[in-house]
Amino acid sequence: MTVSFAQIRLPLYVMVAALAPAVATTSPVFAQTATTPELETAQQAVQRAEQADADQYAPEALDVARQTLIQAQAAHSKRDRRLALDLALRAAADADLARARSQEAVASAELQHRQNEVAELQRRLGQETRR
Numbered sequence: 001m002t003v004s005f006a007q008i009r010l011p012l013y014v015m016v017a018a019l020a021p022a023v024a025t026t027s028p029v030f031a032q033t034a035t036t037p038e039l040e041t042a043q044q045a046v047q048r049a050e051q052a053d054a055d056q057y058a059p060e061a062l063d064v065a066r067q068t069l070i071q072a073q074a075a076h077s078k079r080d081r082r083l084a085l086d087l088a089l090r091a092a093a094d095a096d097l098a099r100a101r102s103q104e105a106v107a108s109a110e111l112q113h114r115q116n117e118v119a120e121l122q123r124r125l126g127q128e129t130r131r
Helices: 003-026 027-035 037-051 057-077 079-128
Strands: none
Touching: 003 057, 027 057, 037 057
């Protein structure tokens, strides 16, 4: 009796599924796409800065953070761990600075708006008491 490919499929699928994780972790492609916790932190810090409208309120600091992150990723892909770590930490700090400056600018604008409202209300009250 000859065995057909239809009968071999299930064991073949099981074997491929079992070997896939081992092959993925040892392949060079996986090594290039794997990232470090510091790079992840830097990427998240840049995203938080973007969400805080740092593009509008702190564009220079955000640009520095983005460029430093790109340099960190390039160093990581070249397997220069020390440089990648240093650059990732610097990128995260720059992104946090951009976010803080953006939040400060938003808070200052809100404060100015509220102070203008108070001044307008005081002006109106002053006019009403004169009548």
